[in-house]
Amino acid sequence: MNKSIELPSGAKVAMTLADFESGLALYEAVTEEGYEIRIDVGMEVLELYKNVFCRASFSKKIKAALWKCFERVTYNGEKITKDTFEKVEARQDYLKLCMEVGKFNLDPFTKDLYAQYAPLLEKLRAGPA
Numbered sequence: 001m002n003k004s005i006e007l008p009s010g011a012k013v014a015m016t017l018a019d020f021e022s023g024l025a026l027y028e029a030v031t032e033e034g035y036e037i038r039i040d041v042g043m044e045v046l047e048l049y050k051n052v053f054c055r056a057s058f059s060k061k062i063k064a065a066l067w068k069c070f071e072r073v074t075y076n077g078e079k080i081t082k083d084t085f086e087k088v089e090a091r092q093d094y095l096k097l098c099m100e101v102g103k104f105n106l107d108p109f110t111k112d113l114y115a116q117y118a119p120l121l122e123k124l125r126a127g128p129a
Contacts, residue, residue: 003104007093016072018105026065026102027109033059066098069105073097 001017017023033055039048056062070080075097078084085094 001108005100007096007100009089009093011076011090011093013097013100014074014077015101015104017108018069018072022065022068022071023105023109026062026069026105029059029061029065030056030102030106033062062102066101069101073101 003015005013005015007013018026034052037048037051037055073080075084075090075093080097085091
């Protein structure tokens with residue numbers, strides 16, 4: 001499975017799905033970090049996004065798993081290394097790239113989850129019966 005995108009800077013990215021073990025490690029890291037996020041019915045959406053963003057940004061497990069996934073990604077035709085983001089111009093792409101590579105590699109594990117949990121989510125949105 002492959003995907004090509006263009007980042008806001010104009011950089012061209014080509015992704016190949018990570019191997020199962022690396023993809024699963026990312027899924028487990030994201031799930032573990034997500035488990036720790038407190039969600040309340042009355043919570044503001046902005047607060048939830050902030051909590052998710054900060055938790056994911058600080059997670060060493062998610063970062064390590066993403067870097068394994070980066071092994072099958074090219075940035076302007078070159079393999080991604082830590083040196084890729086030494087260029088100041090490339091730093092604006094780092095977080096967007098993390099999001100895109102993360103979504104691409106998590107999708108095969110989660111594709112079907114929304115359909116399974118949609119009825120439960122609707123009941124939660126409706127409030128107490």
